[in-house]
Amino acid sequence: xxxxxxxxxxxxxxxxxxxxxxxxxxxxxxxxxxxxxxxxxxxxxxxxxxxxxxxxxxxxxxxxxxxxxxxxxxxxxxxxxxxxxxxxxxxxxxxxxxxxxxxxxxxxxxxxxxxxxxxxxxxxxxxxxxxxxxxxxxxxxxxxxxxxxxxxxxxxxxxxxxxxxxxxxxxxxxxxxxxxxxxxxxxxxxxxxxxxxxxxxxxxxxxxxxx
DNA sequence: AGTGCGATTGACT
DNA sequence: GTCAATCGCACTA
Numbered sequence: 001x002x003x004x005x006x007x008x009x010x011x012x013x014x015x016x017x018x019x020x021x022x023x024x025x026x027x028x029x030x031x032x033x034x035x036x037x038x039x040x041x042x043x044x045x046x047x048x049x050x051x052x053x054x055x056x057x058x059x060x061x062x063x064x065x066x067x068x069x070x071x072x073x074x075x076x077x078x079x080x081x082x083x084x085x086x087x088x089x090x091x092x093x094x095x096x097x098x099x100x101x102x103x104x105x106x107x108x109x110x111x112x113x114x115x116x117x118x119x120x121x122x123x124x125x126x127x128x129x130x131x132x133x134x135x136x137x138x139x140x141x142x143x144x145x146x147x148x149x150x151x152x153x154x155x156x157x158x159x160x161x162x163x164x165x166x167x168x169x170x171x172x173x174x175x176x177x178x179x180x181x182x183x184x185x186x187x188x189x190x191x192x193x194x195x196x197x198x199x200x201x202x203x204x205x206x207x208x209x210x211x
Numbered sequence: 212a213g214t215g216c217g218a219t220t221g222a223c224t
Numbered sequence: 225g226t227c228a229a230t231c232g233c234a235c236t237a
Contacts, residue, residue: 070234073233073234074233074234075232075233075234089232089233090230090231090232090233091232092229092230092231093229093230093231093232094229094230094231152232
């Protein structure tokens with residue numbers, strides 16, 4: 001680690017402490033926008049991995065596409081935790097999705113983290129993903145989870161507690177944030193609840209959605 | 212207890 | 225560009 005990975009040299013998480021809950025916007029859409037440019041870091045057995053968040057999607061209150069829409073179930077209960085908790089579930093039998101819970105305790109909503117610009121522990125993530133190409137390490141929610149070795153065991157984890165997985169402040173100025181419809185979502189698809197770092201080559205989805 | 216279906220990915224034409 | 229793999233869960237009975 002050091003200059004080459006784009007992060008401040010030094011020990012983690014000491015140098016990049018977790019965002020406090022007070023820093024996180026309560027509102028789901030505000031949180032989705034806020035998280036663009038922030039760091040997502042994960043401490044694995046082999047070292048710290050992670051990067052800058054470049055793409056998110058909001059699944060807000062009353063959203064028919066949200067997993068919380070029909071109330072609490074065994075799967076989605078983490079969405080109802082206080083903001084800043086991880087909601088992780090398995091999609092299509094193979095890809096884990098990482099969300100950050102939003103709103104206040106008892107309200108089910110969250111933000112899906114869809115893509116990272118890899119910055120820390122790149123060699124480790126390349127092993128986790130079995131690919132070399134930087135662009136493919138964490139472009140897409142399932143790839144991101146694989147790169148960071150996030151699975152169902154992380155469901156319910158408090159990201160503000162910051163041990164194995166946490167959010168940290170951006171160490172550089174955030175660029176322009178674009179907005180579009182969400183990817184792979186059927187109901188409420190027309191709502192522009194996807195946010196991305198404009199110009200980033202690390203965002204997922206069709207080019208047309210990230211002008 | 213049985214069934215249908217994804218907030219996706221990787222392989223392939 | 226198309227398409228099948230894969231499995232936990234929500235829903236129906």
